Amino acid sequence: MRIAMISPLWGPAYPTGSGIYAYELAKRMAEQGHEVHAFTSQIGNFNGMLLPKNLHLRVLRTYSMLWDMNPIANVLPILLREDFDVVHVHSYIFYMSNSTAAARLLKDFRYVLNFHGGISHSAIQDSCSRRLWIKDNVYDRTLGxxxxxxxDKVLSVSKADIPLIRRAFGVDAQYIPNAVSIEDFKPGEKGAQRITYVGKLEKWKGVETLLEIFRQVRHEIRDAEFQIIGDGSLADKMRKxxxxxxxxxxxxxxxxxxxxRDxxxxxLPSFMEGAPTTCMESLACGVPCxxxxxxDTPEIVKDGHSGFLVEPGxxxxSASHIVELMENDSLRRRMGAEGREHMVNHYSYEAVVERMLKAYEET
Incomplete structure (x- = not known):
């Protein structure tokens, strides 16, 4: 099968949940013998990237980055010029998604669109509401x-989003879950015992809440250390x-x-998520969340078993649960072990790739 995998942000170059998912699918399908062409923007670091034989990475000229999240790169001419059995696009909100839809209007191919969250945002802070109002009331009603x-087929990594997709767009999405590379993300020798956040440093990710959580934890545990992996518009605020x-x-x-493992x-204090990759990676490494x-966070983090769930904000x-885990080694180990088991049993890429290829064939 000749597959076009379109992800505006490519996982190894600029890690995002949807980009990592697209990369892992493309890599594993190529390893099974399918010819996979991955199209992405120039955003990120592509140095030293090793890819399997049948995976061809095609980095498109990128003209700008709209709202610090939407790379403007045009895949339309390539899709009109070349033939693919399946064109699989990750997320509906990107310019590359729009140009794929335009190509489908002009040419017959199997167009598979994958939602990665961003539909439900009832808990979002008012400070993010302007962009979301534009998305809901302008973009979603027109170009979206x-x-x-x-x-030809709509997929969702989040069960919670399926009725919302139906309500917003009048289509029935098929659920194929997010996944984690359980071979790479696994428990190992522990180093420093930090409290870690992984993700974009933006308001909708709850980063301002995160600062207050860190302050309360620090008040209870004076030698607590924190690490933040990611970047965004609030990075300077966190540094200061x-x-x-x-x-x-x-x-x-x-x-x-x-x-x-450190x-x-x-x-993860987000106000809006689909099926967060960072929680899955953490649990796969035996680290409670x-x-x-x-x-779909409640599907991934089992409250009281592999971590704790709290209301946004x-x-x-949040601080109380973090302190409890930091001060109780046996609880932390038990929850970490349960989290690892849950990831192995329900979120391996082996099962997801099999379901995805079947979805392609049924399209």
Whole structure:
């Protein structure tokens, strides 16, 4: 099968949940003998990237980055010029998704569109509401609706988003879950016992809440250390905080397992998620997670078993659970072991790739 895998941000170059998912699918399909052409923007670091024989990475000229999240790169001419059995696009909100839909309007191919969250945002802070109002009331009703309507099959990594996709766009999405590379992300020798956040440094990720959580934890545990992996518009604010925060910026994805293993707890205070990759990677490494009850996070982090769930914006409850885990080694080990088992049993890429190829054939 000749497959075009379109991801505006490519996992190993610029780690995001959807980009990592696209990369892992493309790599594993290529290893099975399929001819996979991955199209992405120039955003990120592509140096020293090793790819399997049948995976062809094609980095497109990128003209700008809209709202610090949407690379403007045009895949339309290539899709009109070349033939693919399946064109699989990750997320509906990107310019590359729109140009794929335009190509489908002009040419017959199997167009598969994958949602990666961003539909449910009822808990979002008012400070993020302007962009979301534009998305909901302008983009989703015009270009977004057309991008979804032209798809031959719509997929979602989040169960929670399926009724919302139906309500917003009038289509039935098929659930194929997010996944984690359990061969790479696994428990190992522990190093420093830090409290770790992985993700974009933006308001909708709850980063301002994160600072308050860190302050409360520091009040209870004076020698607590924190690390932040990622970048974004609030990076300077985090750097200037009067807290012992190690700011890592972006780290190559192959180095991430070691970062989780150097953590006692991971934390995700988001106001909006689909099926968060960072929680899955943390649990696969045997590190319990304290996260907000949004999107499919409750499917991933089992409250009281592999971590704790809190309501978005709840600083005191989040800090209390982190302190509890930091001070109780046996609880932390038990939750880490349960989290690892849950990832192995339900979120391996082996099962997801099999389901994805079947979805292609049924399109």
């Amino acid at each position: 609706r057309a991008t979804v309507a032209l798809a 905080a009067d807290l012992p925060i190690i700011m890592r910026g972006h780290i190559p994805h192959e180095n991430m397992p070691a970062q989780y 953590s006692a707890v991971s934390v 304290v996260a907000t009850r949004v999107g 709840d600083v005191s409850e």
